[in-house]
Amino acid sequence: xxxxxxxxxxxxxxxxxxxxxxCNYSSSVPPYLFWYVQYPNQGLQLLLKxxxxxxxxxxxNGFEAEFKKSETSFHLTKPSAHMSDAAEYFCxxxxxxxxxxxxxxxxxHLIIQP
Amino acid sequence: GAVVSQHPSWVICKSGTSxxxxxxxxxxxxTTMFWYRQFPKQSLMLMATxxxxxxxxxxxxxxxxxxxxxxxxxxxxxLTVTSAHPEDSSFYICSASVSGNNxxxxxxxxxxxVL
Numbered sequence: 244x245x246x247x248x249x250x251x252x253x254x255x256x257x258x259x260x261x262x263x264x265x266c267n268y269s270s271s272v273p274p275y276l277f278w279y280v281q282y283p284n285q286g287l288q289l290l291l292k293x294x295x296x297x298x299x300x301x302x303x304n305g306f307e308a309e310f311k312k313s314e315t316s317f318h319l320t321k322p323s324a325h326m327s328d329a330a331e332y333f334c335x336x337x338x339x340x341x342x343x344x345x346x347x348x349x350x351x352h353l354i355i356q357p
Numbered sequence: 358g359a360v361v362s363q364h365p366s367w368v369i370c371k372s373g374t375s376x377x378x379x380x381x382x383x384x385x386x387x388t389t390m391f392w393y394r395q396f397p398k399q400s401l402m403l404m405a406t407x408x409x410x411x412x413x414x415x416x417x418x419x420x421x422x423x424x425x426x427x428x429x430x431x432x433x434x435x436l437t438v439t440s441a442h443p444e445d446s447s448f449y450i451c452s453a454s455v456s457g458n459n460x461x462x463x464x465x466x467x468x469x470x471v472l
Contacts, residue, residue: 279463284466284468285465285466286361286363286450286463286464286465286466287401287450287452287463288463289460292460333400333401340460342389342454342456343406344391344393344403344406344416345391345401345403345452345461346403347400347401347402348400349399349400350399350400
């Protein structure tokens with residue numbers, strides 16, 4: 244069985260500050276890991292994915308995440324927050340890399356303070 | 358590329374009626390489609406997985422007779438909520454994947470409100 248834990252249902256940062264969204268996973272096999280962003284009343288947009296290649300993964304909109312097996316973590320970061328980054332962020336895990344249904348965390352709502 | 362559409366984007370229906378939601382892959386052939394459900398301010402929960410031409414595989418706790426899934430072609434899957442009740446009100450999101458590609462492409466979602 245696999246699971247995802249996202250620490251902090253809400254994270255608030257100032258515009259220009261570092262964004263750090265935490266994700267820890269549990270998987271019985273080497274996992275595929277994903278970060279998605281969801282804007283209000285919209286579907287999910289893929290930010291980045293880990294597929295057992297490089298442990299530091301760069302995604303769209305300046306986001307990146309680092310896979311740390313020893314910590315079973317896949318935290319999402321962005322050096323400088325923009326107002327447009329305000330959204331809901333979901334971490335997800337898959338054992339078959341997209342061929343199976345994804346298991347999502349509960350999401351983190353990112354608030355950007357002006 | 359890799360665009361997934363859903364229709365309708367929102368629907369309001371009376372309790373006891375059935376509602377069909379379509380999920381289409383517009384520019385690729387999807388070997389597998391997934392249906393998720395998202396309650397307000399909560400995460401997505403996988404409901405079922407469907408492969409073209411096969412019966413859908415439902416997650417534990419999802420009533421297959423209530424949520425009918427048809428995947429008749431490589432570009433279309435439908436979810437029919439039968440005899441809908443207010444507790445079925447939710448945001449339904451589909452995704453599609455291609456065999457050998459480790460990514461799912463998500464549709465924009467359908468908001469169902471049952472009165």
